[in-house]
Amino acid sequence: MRFLRAHAATTRELGARLEADHGLTMSDYDVLIQLYFAEGHAMRRVDIARQVLLTASGITRLLDGLERCGLVAKKACASDARVSYAVLTEEGVRKVEAARDTHLADVEELFGSQFSPEERVQLGELLGRLPLAHTAEQCET
Amino acid sequence: MRFLRAHAATTRELGARLEADHGLTMSDYDVLIQLYFAEGHAMRRVDIARQVLLTASGITRLLDGLERCGLVAKKACASDARVSYAVLTEEGVRKVEAARDTHLADVEELFGSQFSPEERVQLGELLGRLPLAHTAEQCET
DNA sequence: GACGTATACTTGAGGACGCAATCAACTATA
DNA sequence: TATAGTTGATTGCGTCCTCAAGTATACGTC
Numbered sequence: 001m002r003f004l005r006a007h008a009a010t011t012r013e014l015g016a017r018l019e020a021d022h023g024l025t026m027s028d029y030d031v032l033i034q035l036y037f038a039e040g041h042a043m044r045r046v047d048i049a050r051q052v053l054l055t056a057s058g059i060t061r062l063l064d065g066l067e068r069c070g071l072v073a074k075k076a077c078a079s080d081a082r083v084s085y086a087v088l089t090e091e092g093v094r095k096v097e098a099a100r101d102t103h104l105a106d107v108e109e110l111f112g113s114q115f116s117p118e119e120r121v122q123l124g125e126l127l128g129r130l131p132l133a134h135t136a137e138q139c140e141t
Numbered sequence: 142m143r144f145l146r147a148h149a150a151t152t153r154e155l156g157a158r159l160e161a162d163h164g165l166t167m168s169d170y171d172v173l174i175q176l177y178f179a180e181g182h183a184m185r186r187v188d189i190a191r192q193v194l195l196t197a198s199g200i201t202r203l204l205d206g207l208e209r210c211g212l213v214a215k216k217a218c219a220s221d222a223r224v225s226y227a228v229l230t231e232e233g234v235r236k237v238e239a240a241r242d243t244h245l246a247d248v249e250e251l252f253g254s255q256f257s258p259e260e261r262v263q264l265g266e267l268l269g270r271l272p273l274a275h276t277a278e279q280c281e282t
Numbered sequence: 283g284a285c286g287t288a289t290a291c292t293t294g295a296g297g298a299c300g301c302a303a304t305c306a307a308c309t310a311t312a
Numbered sequence: 313t314a315t316a317g318t319t320g321a322t323t324g325c326g327t328c329c330t331c332a333a334g335t336a337t338a339c340g341t342c
Contacts, residue, residue: 002268003252004171007148008194009273026296030145046320053149055220058299060322082307082320114270123267125144129255132150153300166328187290199329201292223290223337289338297330308319 010110017106022099027054027062029099032088035072036096041088042075048086053132071095151251158247163240168195168203170240173229176213177237182229183216189227194273212236 015026024032034051043051049059063086066072071092077083088096102109115123146257156167165173175192176182184192190200204227212233218224229237256264 002265003148004152005194006271007144008267010271011145012194012221025299044320053146053153055300056321057301057323061299080178080308080320084321111271114272115267119267123264125254126145126260127147127263130147130151131255132146168328185290195328196330197291197333198293202329221290221338225291283342285341287338287340288321289336290319291334291336293332293334295331295333300327301325302323302341303325305321306319309315309317312314 008097013110014103014106017089018099018103019087021102022095024095027052029103031059031062031066031086032071032096033100034091035086035088036093036100041093042085044055044077044085046083066092154251155244155247159240159244163236164250165236165240168199169207170194172200172203172207172227172260173212173233173237174241176227176229177234177241182234183226183228185218187224207233252258 011026017098018024018026018029022029031048034048035043045059045063046056048063049056052059054062063072066086067074070089072086073086073089075087077085110118159165159167159170163170171193172189175189176184186200186204187197189204190197193200193205204213207227207244208215211230213227214230216228218226247252253261
């Protein structure tokens, strides 16, 4: 129960701030960050979906939005005509860097500040045991 | 990050099973359980909203659905004409009890089984520190 | 005892996202 | 090179849920 409630309350507040400060949803931000740390700021859509725990269709629509905002662009793949990469634009990079600062501060305030350094690693370890099904690991934050 | 991913993966799977086995969403179940443990199996809608971390309007619509299924009923309040209680019906009680068994087993399998008894209390303690804003506590599971 | 404010609930509009179906393109087998 | 199966991406449709606005009732104050 605590897990559910804590998640709902925390993400709601975090999402509201992100929206207010940068006009991004948590999912938007999540995808942008993945791209930011990807090689060449580009990723295949399937891989984004797997990282972010959305379905492929969710990614398509989410990227549509980010493209309309000029934050990402499509790029064809030379070796496989089926895949289209999502690439961060110049503006997208700037946006991520701007959003990251305030978002990390928000996370720290609402989440991190509740725990000591040891508790953080412990919490991470415990939660890390949960089966993520078919998701890769990796990540900062 | 782990917190977010763990939540997404776990609730998705849990929700899918609940839907498959009983035709309930997690929110449905959540509300039904709150009612089940409430005095007289009845609660004011505002209080449900606060417990469950949905907005009042979300509760209205969710209860609409549960009413159509015959699981809950409305009841007026004698002392305050504004409030309408949501009450579990006979069938609702049966439904909760049926769903509860399989759901608790699912939770145990996907979540609880990853942790020792001590780790459970610790995890609960850590997550309990997060600010739930304007939410009451109480609960089993 | 009328008036302003707060509270309980509902409703309309819209957004986010999943599922299932579909298409196109790649890969493997014959 | 025809055939079958797989995979990446998109789209139609439906559901859940939020926000903002609206209605009805309660309550405090002068």
